[in-house]
Structure formats: structure tokens, C-alpha cells
Amino acid sequence: MSDKYNQNLKKLGILGGMGPKATSIMFDWIVDMTDVKVDQDHIPMMILNDPQIPDRTQSILYGDAETVYAKMLSDIRLLKDAGCTHLAIPCNTSHFFADRFAADTGMEVLHMPRIAAREAKERGMQKAAILATDGTIRTGVYHKELEAVGITPWTPAEDVQKVVMDLIYEEIKQGGHGKVETFDVIDRAVKAAGCDGAILGCTELSVYSRYHELSGFYIDAMLLLCRDSILAMGRNVRKD
Numbered sequence: 001m002s003d004k005y006n007q008n009l010k011k012l013g014i015l016g017g018m019g020p021k022a023t024s025i026m027f028d029w030i031v032d033m034t035d036v037k038v039d040q041d042h043i044p045m046m047i048l049n050d051p052q053i054p055d056r057t058q059s060i061l062y063g064d065a066e067t068v069y070a071k072m073l074s075d076i077r078l079l080k081d082a083g084c085t086h087l088a089i090p091c092n093t094s095h096f097f098a099d100r101f102a103a104d105t106g107m108e109v110l111h112m113p114r115i116a117a118r119e120a121k122e123r124g125m126q127k128a129a130i131l132a133t134d135g136t137i138r139t140g141v142y143h144k145e146l147e148a149v150g151i152t153p154w155t156p157a158e159d160v161q162k163v164v165m166d167l168i169y170e171e172i173k174q175g176g177h178g179k180v181e182t183f184d185v186i187d188r189a190v191k192a193a194g195c196d197g198a199i200l201g202c203t204e205l206s207v208y209s210r211y212h213e214l215s216g217f218y219i220d221a222m223l224l225l226c227r228d229s230i231l232a233m234g235r236n237v238r239k240d
Contacts, residue, residue, distance in 0.1 A: 010233050012045035013084030013107070014076050018056065018091035019173055022203035022222065023049050025210050026090045027227040035071040035142035035236040043233040046082050048075050057135030067236040068099050073104060080105055088229050090110075090203045091220055092142075093135040108232070115220040115228050116199050117145035123219070125197040128154045129190040131164055132201035142201050178208035 013034040016023025027047060034042055046132045053075070059068040072094060076087060087101065095113050120128050128151050130142045131157060137143075137155050146153040167182045190198050199219045200206055206222035214220075228236050 003207045004160065010086060011082075011084045011115070012043055012229055012233055013076070013079030013082070013087045014045060015072065015089045016047055016091075017049040017051040018053055018070065018089075018094060019204065020049055020091050021172070021175075021207050023047065023195055025207060026088075026203075026222055026226055027094060029107045029223060030229060033226055033237050034230050041235070043230060043235050045229075046079055046084055050075050058098070060093065060096055060135045060139060061138045065096070068094075069100065071224055072097065073101065076105055076107070078100055081106055083218060086104045086110060088225055090206075090225065091137070092203060092221060093133050095141050096135070096139045103128070110228055110232060111145075112221050112225045113142050113145045113201065113225045115217055115233055116201065117142070117149050117151065119219055119224055120151055120199065121148065121149040123197060125151055125156055125213065126217075127193075127195050127197075129154045129156070129195040129198035130201050131156075131190075131198055133168060134161065134165060136201055137161070142199065154190075154193055154195050156186070156189055158169065160186060162200075165223050167189060167208070172204040172207050177211040179202075180212060183208060183212065197231060221231055 036042055053071050054068050056068055059065055064238055081119060087109045091113055095111060098109050098111050128146055130137060130153055143153045144200050162183045164180060169177045197217055197219060199221055203222050206220050209220050227237055
């Protein structure tokens with residue numbers, strides 16, 4: 001390993017398991033996206049895949065948020081004790097706690113919704129759809145970040161939001177890749193609402209995008225988290 005990597009070595013901690021497939025895809029994407037010539041050029045990282053973390057949407061919306069926070073904080077401290085300097089969490093809903101995690105651990109938290117909102121701004125979006133769990137939407141995690149950069153957030157009506165939740169919970173979390181006909185219902189609603197872009201604000205939707213090609217109309221928040229994780233570790237992103 002070269003001296004530049006030995007000095008002030010940064011290590012990425014990934015708190016995963018929410019869900020496990022999204023976590024495995026994030027690891028693959030980071031490896032595939034890093035500009036390397038030898039093994040030692042890859043970023044040091046530690047993945048704690050904890051599927052026993054209670055469902056974030058259910059817990060936050062129905063009064064058990066502190067139990068989830070305590071469980072996640074315990075895991076994050078394990079990553080910090082193992083030498084991780086930066087934290088990435090492939091779960092959008094859990095970013096309800098992101099600033100608390102940073103304050104309570106002193107780690108640099110790579111804030112996925114914030115990263116996605118900045119990307120939407122750079123792409124010139126003015127009205128962006130938020131495709132996410134009920135928990136992410138109702139806590140306003142993406143609303144806050146989009147409004148901070150001057151973008152109008154849009155969320156699906158109740159009937160379409162149910163389709164989003166079915167895609168996440170009934171299809172992808174149960175081991176599938178998601179059905180194109182399910183996503184098409186969502187796609188039509190987003191475009192009929194006059195949105196000029198949409199954010200895949202759930203990592204299960206990132207699983208969908210892994211297996212189904214989507215246009216540049218869609219911003220994949222987890223893919224951007226991978227990009228920024230590589231950059232935060234002082235590495236370069238592949239250009240091809």
C-alpha cells in the first residue's frame with residue numbers, strides 16, 4: 001500500500017440490514033464505481049449488516065422511535081470503535097436520526113437525502129417527486145432538504161403511495177426485484193403531476209433500479225451515497 005493511503009487512513013462504516021439486499025448492492029456499487037488499479041486502491045470499509053433493527057417506518061410513526069435510535073446508535077458505536085471515521089446508512093427513513101447520530105458519535109455522517117437534494121438542484125429540477133416509505137414522507141426528511149435548495153417537493157396521493165409501499169414491502173423486501181407494471185403506475189402519476197424529476201428515496205427502490213433500467217428523470221439516492229462515500233474516502237470515481 002502506498003504511503004498516501006497509510007497516512008491519516010479513513011475508514012467507511014456502513015450500517016446495513018435495512019434491507020440486506022440494498023446493503024449488498026451498495027457494497028457492489030462502491031467496489032464497481034471506485035477508480036482502481038490494484039486491490040489497495042479500494043476504500044477500507046466495514047459493513048455491519050443488522051436485519052434485527054426494528055422497522056423504521058412503523059417505529060417512527062407509531063411511537064417507538066427511541067428504541068430504533070438506541071439500537072442503531074449501539075451499532076454505529078461498534079463501527080466507530082472499529083476505527084470507522086465516516087458513516088453511510090443505506091436506509092432513507094433512518095435519516096430522521098442522522099444529525100443526532102453525528103452529534104452523539106462525532107462521526108461524519110454522509111446524509112443521503114441531503115446529497116440527493118443537492119443533485120436535484122444541480123440537475124435544474126424545480127418540482128421533484130419523493131418516492132419513499134410512509135415514514136420518510138411523513139417525517140419530512142426529503143421535504144426539508146429539497147425546500148432548503150429551492151425545489152418544490154411532491155408526494156403521491158394516497159392510492160399511488162399505497163402502490164409505492166406495496167412495491168417496497170410486498171415485492172422487493174420479500175426477495176423480488178419489483179414488477180415493471182407496478183412501477184409504471186407510479187411513473188405515470190409522477191409525470192402527470194408535472195414533476196420534472198423524481199428521487200428514489202428508499203433503498204428498496206434502489207434495488208429496483210439495479211435490475212430495471214430507468215431514465216435520467218430518476219435520481220437514485222443510494223447510488224449517489226456510494227459516489228459520495230468514495231469521494232469522502234479520498235478516492236476517485238470511475239469515469240466509464
